[in-house]
Every structure is written in structure tokens, then in C-alpha cells.
Amino acid sequence: MKKLVSILIIISVLCMGCTGQSRQQQVNQNGAGEAAQEKVLNMAVFWFDSNLEPTEGWNGWALTRCGIGENLVQVDENLEFKPVIAASYEQVDELTTIFQIRENVTFHNGHVVDAKACKASIERALDISDRDDVKFPVESITAEGQTLTIKTTIPYATLINNLADPVFVIVDASVADDEQFKFKPITTGAFKVETFTPSVGMTLHKHTSHWSGDIGVDVVNVKYIQDASTRTMTLQSGEIDLATQVSPKDLALFENDDHYVVQKGPNLRVFLLRINMDKPYMKHLAFRQALCYGIDKATYASQIVKGIPAKGPFNDMLPFHVKEDDAYPYNPEKANELLDQLNMVDTDGDGIREMNGENMILTYISRSNHGNDANNIGMAMQSQYREIGLGVDIVQVENYADIASSGEYDLLWERWTSAPTADPQYFLEASYKTDSSGNYGHYSNQDLDKVCLALDKELNKDSRHRLGAEGAKILMDDVASIFLYYQEGTIVTNKNVGGVYRFISEVYYIDDRVTME
Amino acid sequence: MRKYIISRGIQLIIVMLLASFITFLLTYISPSDPAEMMLTAHDVIPTEELLEKTREEMGLNDPFIVQYGNWLIGVLRGNLGYSSSEREQVAVVLGSRMLMTIRLAVAAIVLLIVFSLSLGVLSAVKIHTFIDQVIKGISFAGISMPSFWLGLILIYYFVVKQRWFTITNPYDLNSVILPALTLAIPLSGRYIRQIRAAVLEQYTEDYVVGARARGIHEMRIMKKHILPNALKSIITLLGLSIAVLLGGTVIVENIFSWPGLGSMALNAVTYRDYALLQGYVLFMAFIYVSINFLVDVTTQLLDPRVRLGGYQDDV
Numbered sequence: 146m147k148k149l150v151s152i153l154i155i156i157s158v159l160c161m162g163c164t165g166q167s168r169q170q171q172v173n174q175n176g177a178g179e180a181a182q183e184k185v186l187n188m189a190v191f192w193f194d195s196n197l198e199p200t201e202g203w204n205g206w207a208l209t210r211c212g213i214g215e216n217l218v219q220v221d222e223n224l225e226f227k228p229v230i231a232a233s234y235e236q237v238d239e240l241t242t243i244f245q246i247r248e249n250v251t252f253h254n255g256h257v258v259d260a261k262a263c264k265a266s267i268e269r270a271l272d273i274s275d276r277d278d279v280k281f282p283v284e285s286i287t288a289e290g291q292t293l294t295i296k297t298t299i300p301y302a303t304l305i306n307n308l309a310d311p312v313f314v315i316v317d318a319s320v321a322d323d324e325q326f327k328f329k330p331i332t333t334g335a336f337k338v339e340t341f342t343p344s345v346g347m348t349l350h351k352h353t354s355h356w357s358g359d360i361g362v363d364v365v366n367v368k369y370i371q372d373a374s375t376r377t378m379t380l381q382s383g384e385i386d387l388a389t390q391v392s393p394k395d396l397a398l399f400e401n402d403d404h405y406v407v408q409k410g411p412n413l414r415v416f417l418l419r420i421n422m423d424k425p426y427m428k429h430l431a432f433r434q435a436l437c438y439g440i441d442k443a444t445y446a447s448q449i450v451k452g453i454p455a456k457g458p459f460n461d462m463l464p465f466h467v468k469e470d471d472a473y474p475y476n477p478e479k480a481n482e483l484l485d486q487l488n489m490v491d492t493d494g495d496g497i498r499e500m501n502g503e504n505m506i507l508t509y510i511s512r513s514n515h516g517n518d519a520n521n522i523g524m525a526m527q528s529q530y531r532e533i534g535l536g537v538d539i540v541q542v543e544n545y546a547d548i549a550s551s552g553e554y555d556l557l558w559e560r561w562t563s564a565p566t567a568d569p570q571y572f573l574e575a576s577y578k579t580d581s582s583g584n585y586g587h588y589s590n591q592d593l594d595k596v597c598l599a600l601d602k603e604l605n606k607d608s609r610h611r612l613g614a615e616g617a618k619i620l621m622d623d624v625a626s627i628f629l630y631y632q633e634g635t636i637v638t639n640k641n642v643g644g645v646y647r648f649i650s651e652v653y654y655i656d657d658r659v660t661m662e
Numbered sequence: 663m664r665k666y667i668i669s670r671g672i673q674l675i676i677v678m679l680l681a682s683f684i685t686f687l688l689t690y691i692s693p694s695d696p697a698e699m700m701l702t703a704h705d706v707i708p709t710e711e712l713l714e715k716t717r718e719e720m721g722l723n724d725p726f727i728v729q730y731g732n733w734l735i736g737v738l739r740g741n742l743g744y745s746s747s748e749r750e751q752v753a754v755v756l757g758s759r760m761l762m763t764i765r766l767a768v769a770a771i772v773l774l775i776v777f778s779l780s781l782g783v784l785s786a787v788k789i790h791t792f793i794d795q796v797i798k799g800i801s802f803a804g805i806s807m808p809s810f811w812l813g814l815i816l817i818y819y820f821v822v823k824q825r826w827f828t829i830t831n832p833y834d835l836n837s838v839i840l841p842a843l844t845l846a847i848p849l850s851g852r853y854i855r856q857i858r859a860a861v862l863e864q865y866t867e868d869y870v871v872g873a874r875a876r877g878i879h880e881m882r883i884m885k886k887h888i889l890p891n892a893l894k895s896i897i898t899l900l901g902l903s904i905a906v907l908l909g910g911t912v913i914v915e916n917i918f919s920w921p922g923l924g925s926m927a928l929n930a931v932t933y934r935d936y937a938l939l940q941g942y943v944l945f946m947a948f949i950y951v952s953i954n955f956l957v958d959v960t961t962q963l964l965d966p967r968v969r970l971g972g973y974q975d976d977v
Binding site: 187189194195196201202277342343344345346368369370371372374375378379381382383384385542543544545546547550582 | 692693694695698710711712713745747748749750755758759814817818821822825828829830831832833916917918919921925926
């Protein structure tokens with residue numbers, strides 16, 4: 146028996162040892178064993194891609210979120226453009242923008258960042274990125290000393306917005322061919338990657354030559370923790386100093402505790418039900434209005450999903466949101482009135498209205514990976530629509546695109562990032578413009594199309610915002626979709642962590658301003 | 663023995679082929695579109711053009727048999743393919759995840775054997791006493807506890823309240839204990855009862871009664887006679903448990919952010935990552951057949967009456 150126990154212990158110790166970390170983390174948990182005065186920040190993120198190559202998909206988000214990568218220009222926490230690698234920029238005509246690159250910027254490997262380096266980085270992204278949605282039509286990019294000039298082939302209103310996308314994080318293109326580059330990219334941010342293990346996390350050390358001066362944190366341990374409950378508990382245990390996307394249900398644990406700082410507010414995700422406009426009854430505005438009046442969105446948002454009730458595509462933090470109140474607040478009496486006017490009545494006493502002899506039963510589709518929220522809201526709607534004489538069939542599918550293109554639905558659950566580059570054009574155009582690719586419901590509205598056309602040509606930011614708000618109001622008034630709720634973004638930090646801001650875009654979590662007491 | 667190993671080798675190839683084919687077929691006929699799954703993971707509502715381009719890149723436009731054939735030819739050349747969700751060679755992904763799963767599985771198996779052996783034997787020795795009742799209660803509780811609940815309770819008590827353990831660094835021994843316990847406790851519940859029953863069965867055997875009559879010490883009877891014979895009956899069960907643990911455990915891995923095969927398989931299914939899913943299935947088929955083979959060999963070593971391929975009559 147002793148032999149058996151000994152063998153078990155030896156095997157387990159050997160296995161624990163032989164599968165140890167290939168690249169040992171330099172810093173222990175909770176600062177144990179760390180060098181004197183070394184400031185270590187442990188943060189948890191809920192999403193990691195398999196590598197850190199910013200031109201691949203959305204991988205660049207890990208770089209911007211953790212203060213590793215910087216762009217020429219970024220969108221700050223107030224949704225204003227903030228020159229970063231570029232000290233300033235100026236649009237000299239409708240095709241040409243000139244950027245003055247900061248004098249004292251260096252890459253993590255010590256190479257100096259000048260206009261030539263920025264040009265190489267941007268051209269590399271345009272050349273190899275799979276993100277066609279953020280590319281722009283280039284006539285020429287020229288570099289002279291610290292002056293970078295980008296000329297587009299056509300007037301391109303969202304050039305700066307696109308350049309702020311993580312795809313265009315400035316990297317040292319001269320070393321980007323190295324096979325380790327995608328795991329340890331050479332960028333300019335406040336922190337540089339020391340170790341990166343997909344599905345586990347990364348260790349970052351401060352960039353001692355960062356252009357902003359000394360960084361207030363020496364080491365950042367970024368942990369990949371997918372489960373929201375686990376993120377909450379590691380915050381409570383002190384294992385983690387900063388966590389994002391803490392479950393709204395757990396927020397109360399931190400909001401009433403002086404040891405934590407909670408920041409929350411709407412992010413850019415909007416959850417909506419796309420309406421199939423090919424259905425004859427959906428062509429009636431009154432019917433669509435009744436659908437809106439018939440549901441209590443505010444309660445869904447507060448009780449089911451802990452979100453913020455939506456009144457249009459853009460939340461109130463965005464400068465192009467709908468200024469007016471929700472056009473169709475919960476009002477079942479009004480819904481009944483509208484349905485009666487449409488001659489949709491229940492003739493057989495089964496509680497469901499009919500149209501042309503057919504029971505009005507709406508098909509509500511969500512995707513199986515949308516989770517419980519989509520289903521729970523569907524059930525709440527089923528119950529409330531029953532009160533106004535409409536039936537609802539809730540269906541969860543996997544072949545979502547097939548169903549959407551086949552038109553076998555009335556209401557289609559969708560989740561969109563409504564303004565990924567802090568500009569309204571993308572969402573209005575991709576989702577609602579007549580015959581656009583994301584317009585599965587075949588919505589068509591000449592007024593909205595005109596707004597999209599105007600956005601194509603308009604270069605002035607304020608005018609674009611005004612047009613965006615106009616488009617959003619058209620969608621709300623015309624019930625192009627049922628806009629349900631905006632997701633609430635959260636960031637929770639221990640009180641000893643400073644300089645952390647909540648960015649509505651969630652493209653950034655920490656940057657050069659982060660500090661630790 | 664050689665003939666047996668050859669036949670097992672052939673069996674392994676057949677099982678792996680069948681498993682991979684069936685998995686490929688099931689994934690193929692499932693209504694979801696891997697290209698769409700991958701794109702929508704990032705909140706992109708894909709355009710038809712983008713979908714088509716992605717399908718082409720992923721080789722999804724070829725007929726089923728061509729897709730399967732291409733994959734199989736690649737495997738025979740030692741190339742398990744490229745994971746679309748992990749953007750990495752399947753072999754690399756499997757390799758890194760496998761190490762972490764082995765690490766967790768070994769820890770869980772050690773705890774499982776220690777718990778179940780000690781409590782199972784104690785329960786049998788102290789039959790019909792208060793201790794026996796308590797151990798039976800522990801065993802039932804272990805079986806009844808859902809892993810996710812147990813995992814969260816362990817985290818809450820030992821990480822949040824007591825701060826004895828950490829869970830965010832899987833390379834640290836301190837972070838292995840709780841997930842290993844979460845896996846071991848429910849399994850132990852089953853094993854304690856099995857071991858208790860097996861030991862009690864041996865207690866009534868003539869050779870045990872004879873040994874007692876000859877005045878041999880109870881502990882010696884237990885170590886030399888009862889335990890080896892009792893353990894034979896649970897070797898097969900243990901083999902299956904080892905195979906399950908080596909396949910990764912989705913729920914526990916998710917709760918503890920453990921980067922093993924279980925969470926990888928879940929992602930592969932979520933994103934319909936054919937190549938990664940196929941690689942995982944191949945690996946699992948290999949593990950199950952190999953573990954079965956080892957169980958057979960171990961059983962024969964413990965009981966020479968057993969012949970590989972069936973029992974030999976004691977005539």
C-alpha cells in the first residue's frame with residue numbers, strides 16, 4: 146500500500162512539473178515574491194483570440210484593451226478623437242489628411258517611430274488584413290520625416306474613424322515577418338508583451354521609453370477568464386484587481402463595497418428584433434406600432450437582461466442618438482386599438498386575432514448561441530402579445546443565415562455593434578439601407594436611403610452626427626425593427642487602481658494613465 | 663500477445679476511421695454554417711459575399727466526400743489541418759491543451775484513488791457502524807452533487823472566503839487543487855461504493871476465512887489478499903474514468919478557466935471548427951482504445967486466469 150501511495154505521489158509530482166509553463170511568468174500572484182516596490186496589476190478579460198496579430202480579425206482588440214498597441218488617432222472615453230502616435234492631424238482637402246507624428250515615440254524594441262514606420266504599418270494592415278470593413282481607398286501614402294500624408298481616391302468621411310480601429314495599431318513592420326511576431330508584436334503602447342499563452346493570458350511589462358513618460362504600473366498579468374461568476378469571485382478574493390464585463394447580477398456585490406470602484410454604462414451593443422417586411426401584415430405601420438406598444442421593453446431590460454431599454458439603434462451616449470423619448474412606450478390599450486383598426490379581430494374566441502381567416506401567430510427566431518436572454522425575452526413577449534391577441538412561436542435555430550434569407554420568420558433576434566468606429570453610417574447603411582447586405586428584413590425607406598446617401602458625401606463631423614440622429618429617428622418612428630435594449634458595459638477595479646476609464650466602445654480598458662497605489 | 667496487439671492496432675484504426683467519419687458526417691448534416699458561426703462570434707452580421715468567401719476559404723463548398731477525403735489524406739500525411747477558430751495548426755492546439763488536461767486529470771485521478779480507496783475500505787471494515795453510515799452519506803452526496811455547483815462552492819469558500827487557493831494561474835500547483843477536487847469528489851462517490859462492495863465480497867471468500875483461521879493479521883489479509891482481488895473489479899471502471907478525464911471536462915474547465923481539451927472541444931463545436939473537432943475525435947478514439955487495451959493487460963496481470971480475448975475455463 147505504501148508503495149502504491151508513493152508511486153501515485155511521484156507520478157503526480159512529475160506530471161505537475163513536466164507540464165509546467167514553458168515560459169515561466171516573471172511575477173507571482175498577488176505580488177508574492179515580486180521585487181520590492183514593483184507594481185503589479187492583475188486583470189481579467191473575457192475574450193482572447195489565439196494570437197495578437199492586429200491585422201487578423203479582431204485580434205487587435207487585445208492590444209488596445211491592455212495598453213499594448215496604439216493608433217495614430219484613437220477614440221477616447223468621451224467619444225472624441227484623441228491624437229496618440231500622431232501629435233496632430235489636419236484634413237487639408239476632401240481627399241488629403243496630414244498627420245504629424247510625435248517626436249519621442251519608440252517601438253518596444255527601441256526602434257524610432259517616424260512617418261516612414263507608420264506608413265509601413267498602415268500599408269501592411271491594408272495589404273494583409275482580412276477586415277475589409279475598415280479598409281479605405283488609398284490613392285497614396287507618403288512619409289517625410291515626421292509628416293505622414295494619406296490621400297484617398299474619393300472623399301472618405303470615416304478615414305479617421307477607420308484609422309482608429311485596432312486593425313491599424315502601429316506596429317514595427319520591419320520585424321513583422323518574424324514568426325513570433327503574432328505572439329509578441331512590437332508596438333508602441335505603455336505595455337509590451339513578455340509572455341502570451343492563448344487561452345491562459347499574458348504577462349506585460351511597462352514600456353520604459355513610452356512617449357507619455359513613466360507608466361504607473363510595472364507589470365500587468367492579463368488573465369483570460371471566460372466565466373462571469375469566476376471573474377466576480379477572483380475579484381472578491383483579491384486575485385484580480387480589474388475585471389470587465391462583470392455580470393450585472395453580481396454588480397451589487399461591488400457597488401456597496403468601498404474596496405471597489407464600479408464603472409458602468411451602455412456600450413455599443415444593441416439588441417433588436419428585425420422585422421420581416423415581406424409579410425403582408427408587417428407592411429402596415431400601424432401593425433408594427435402595435436408590436437411596439439404591446440411589449441414592456443423597460444421591464445425586459447431591467448428585470449431580464451439588466452440592460453438599458455432602447456428607443457433606437459444608438460444609445461444616449463452617442464452624439465447621434467434619438468433625442469426624443471421613445472415613440473412607442475408600453476401601451477397595450479393603444480396596441481389593441483391599432484389592431485382593431487386593421488380589422489384583425491378574434492372571431493372564433495380562441496384569444497388570437499385573425500387576418501384573412503388565419504390566426505395571427507408570429508414566428509420569433511433566435512440563434513441557439515444567443516443564450517437564455519433571447520429565449521426569456523421571447524417568452525415575455527409571448528405572454529404580453531397574448532394579451533393583445535397575438536400568438537408567438539419561439540424558435541431557436543442554428544442555421545440563422547438560412548432562415549433569415551428564406552424569410553421564414555416574423556421577428557429575428559439580432560445583436561449588433563451599432564457604431565464600432567463612433568460613426569453612424571456603418572450601421573444605418575449595412576442594416577437598413579434598401580437592398581443592403583445586412584438588411585435581411587428587406588426594409589426600404591426612401592428617407593433613410595437619402596440619409597445614407599448624404600452620409601456618403603458629408604465630411605463635417607457635426608453634420609454627420611445630425612444625419613445619424615435623423616436616420617435613427619426615421620428607424621424608430623417607422624418601426625424598422627423593434628429596438629429592445631442596449632447592453633450595459635461594466636468595469637470593476639480595486640480601489641488601489643487608478644487611471645482606469647470606461648470606454649463606451651470597449652476597445653480600451655487600460656492605457657498609459659493606469660496607476661496603482 | 664503479439665497477435666492480440668496487432669488485432670488491437672487494427673481495431674484502433676477502424677475505430678478512429680469510423681469515429682472521424684461519423685463526426686464529419688454529423689457536423690456536415692447539422693443545419694449550422696461554420697462560416698456564419700465563425701463570423702457572427704464577433705457580432706458581425708455577415709454579408710452573403712463575405713459568407714461565400716469564408717466558405718471558400720474553409721473548403722466548405724466541396725462535396726462531403728471530397729471534404730472528408732481531403733482531411734483524411736492530410737491526416738495520413740501527418741497534417742491534422744488548420745483550426746479556423748484558433749487560427750493555428752490543429753496539432754499545435756491539441757498539444758498545448760492536452761498537456762493541461764493531463765495535468766488536471768493526473769491530479770484528479772490521484773485524489774480519486776486516495777479518497778475512494780481509503781473511504782471505501784474503511785466503510786467495508788467498519789460495516790454497519792456510524793462511520794460506515796457517514797461514509798455512505800458522503801458517497802451519496804458526492805454522486806448527487808453537480809460539478810458546476812461543487813466547483814462554484816469550492817471557489818467561493820476556499821478562494822473568496824479563506825483565500826487559501828488561487829484559480830487564475832493554471833501553471834501554479836495551487837490552482838490545480840480545486841478543479842481536481844471538483845472532478846474527484848463526484849467520481850469518488852461512485853468508487854467508494856464499488857470498493858466497499860468489492861471488499862465485502864472478498865471478506866466472505868473461503869481463502870479469507872482460512873487466512874483468519876490460520877491467525878494471519880487482519881491488516882496483512884487486507885493488503886495481500888483482499889485489496890488486490892477487490893481492485894480487479896474496479897480496474898475497468900477506473901479505465902473509463904481516466905479516459906473521460908483525459909478527454910477534458912467542459913464544465914469544470916470553464917468554471918476554473920482551465921485551458922484544457924474540454925473547453926477547446928466546446929469552442930470547436932460552437933464555431934463548427936471541423937478540423938479541430940476531427941482532431942479531438944481522433945485523439946479521443948485513440949485514448950479510449952488505448953485505455954481499454956491497458957485495462958485488459960492490467961486485468962490479466964492481476965488475474966492470470968484471464969486470457970486476453972476472453973476467460974479460460976478453470977478445468
